[in-house]
Amino acid sequence: MKKITLFFFVPLLLAGCSGNEKTIDVYDVFDDAEKSVEVRDVLNSNEDIYSGTAIFADNDLLVAVQAKPWLDYKKGKIEEELTKQLEDRFSDYNVLVSADYKLYWEANKLINEEDQQKVTDEVKKLKDLEKEET
Incomplete structure (x- = not known):
């Protein structure tokens, strides 16, 4: 009986863990579709992240990403890679x-x-928070 139960539940468990679709959200104050597509391409090309949010506000681009759980030790390197790629495209x-x-x-x-003004103000606050060292 245990083998039959195991036979049915293991595939269900494995199927539940296989969802690997990325979610990328982009908010642009100026509604520039070309920039949104470009940011999505950069984030989708990185295999180490599973979710990301990009916000364009004035002259700021804020990108917050989530690394895959087993890559927590690599977060700094992921940030550096993405920063370099995005600075090249959005100088x-x-x-x-x-x-x-x-x-x-x-x-x-x-x-x-x-x-839009609230978004711009909040992005500036978030950038200041990121610079703080605790």
Whole structure:
């Protein structure tokens, strides 16, 4: 009986763990579709992340990503790689890439915000928070 139960539940467990679709959200104050596609391409090309949020506000580009759980030790390197790629493509923006979950969470809250000035102000606050060392 145990073998039959194991036979049915192991495939279900493995199927539940196989979801590897990335979620990439981009918010652009100026609604420039070309920039959104370009950021999505950069984030989708990186195999070490599973989710990301990018926000364009004034001259700032804030990108918050989540690394795969077993790659926590590699977060700094992922941030450096993405920063370099995004600075090459968006040289006229101040780029900040972070793998910090708090920043990711706050950036996701801003995705649904309709007030562009509030988004701009919050991005500046988040950039200041990222620079703080505790």
